[in-house]
Amino acid sequence: MRDHGGPGDVFLADCPARLAVEVIADKWSVVVVYGLSQGPRRHGELIELIGGISKKMLTQTLRRLQRYGLVDRQAYAEVPLRVEYTLTELGQSLIDPIDTLTRWAENHGEALLVAESAPE
Template sequence: MGVFIRPGNVFLADCPARLAIELLADKWSVVVIYGLSQGPRRHNELKALIGGVSSKVLAQTMRRLQRHGLVGRSALPEQPSITQYELTPLGQTLVEPVEMLSRWAERHGSDVLEAHGEQTDAVAVTSG
């Protein structure tokens, strides 16, 4: 007997769409997908590209994206073996939405920081 999957309702805890959103809402997932959108990269290449991510956290993110079918891992036929990561066909379907999100962030990132600063200043004034 097959698994019954509910139609999309992101408000339900077991909704596949919600689970996918939670995967992408991780701090590093979208950045990794964006980093792999131009082609395969090795772990150290990704780490150098993505500022501020530790090797451990990057490895955990890569494993999570692999488990969910968004990233593939392959060993190049070299000695010693070199591992590289690339987007799977499913992962490739995220390139356009991630690029759109990245363009929005580039346009409005300073607005978000400014609003955050205003909120922080307001809290400091009312707390002090």
């Protein structure tokens, strides 16, 4: 039987690893991080890139990712105000795992749809 109590144990409610999983497992977090993987983007560019996300949800997701140190927000003193979002070093460290997850999703997405529509 596995000992649940060491550092990085996602089974513990107060484990930092569990918090990390919760932050990136949010519906939009991975998509937004992946959208920023090619470089800085403005809010409107992300809206155009990410199908199905509302402006409000994008704003909330970006703020959450900022709060956890994955995204940086840079406002430029221009008229009109220009704001760009970029990945921090910590955010960049998610790109390889997201690439792996994306490849898995592309390879198995159809199987998930088939399983979902199968009679119980």
